[in-house]
Amino acid sequence: MMASIMSSSNPAANPDRSSTRRKKKKKIHHNPQIQPETPKIQWQSDAQQQIYSSKLLHALQQVRLGSSGSEPSSSAPRRVRDAAYGVLAATARGRTRWSRAILTSRLKLKFMKKNNIAKRQRKVMTVIAAAGYQPRRKSKVGVFRLKSKCFPAFQRKARVLSRLIPGCRKQPFPVVLEETTDYIAALQMQVRAMSALAELLTGSGSSSSSSAQLS
């Protein structure tokens, strides 16, 4: 009798799982591997290339329309190139450092041209640098502590790589590697898209009916 009283007064110890008090936790265990980062862009997909290509085309038309007297210093290929990288960075949707760095530097240029004041440029740069700067000074030292990565050659190449990727000069090495993988995939897509565009323009330039060639 005492046992029954004890079991009734302590419902939590009740091994019977048919009670509705227990919340169903099925959904949480659906993904045991929690992804620490926001999902990155799938640069390999055709859909992504289409998005980039149409945005690039819009941007290039702007480049042509505004080419007369606005920027006499930069050449046409330079403007095409800047447009290509700008659209690429925009397509990344702010999820990577390299893309944010490209967009930020373009913003700085626009800002400078409008106001033409060096002081403001310095202000903007300090704000942006402060926003991106990590106070952890051990970040680079952390790489040196790894046994197999102590070779000076490795460190040299890691530094070179961090300078090649936009916005990664002062980033810790794993961040640089992550950014590199995304950056390379994005660049590969950019080359594919620009080549396809060039082919289209070459094809349509030589013959009037280009649709037959493309199918």
Next chain:
Amino acid sequence: MSSRRSRSGSSRITEDQINDLVSRLQQLLPEMHNRRSDKKSATKVLQETCNYIRSLHREVDELSERLSELLENADTTQADLIRSLLMH
């Protein structure tokens, strides 16, 4: 995974993490012998990565040149045609 605990005080970066990232990076590189990831040292992978990125930059520059020339000659009507083709 045990190495993470022993170094938890000093740095959060583990060798396994670095190796994992490096091997993932290696798979992106356009090498014939890509599948044999153990053969390449991390330094070699870094070197090839730098070279590859530089070559991609060059390719983009060349394509920009080509596109700027093509766009000079192209009509606006052709651009609309291209855009409609891209929508497929």
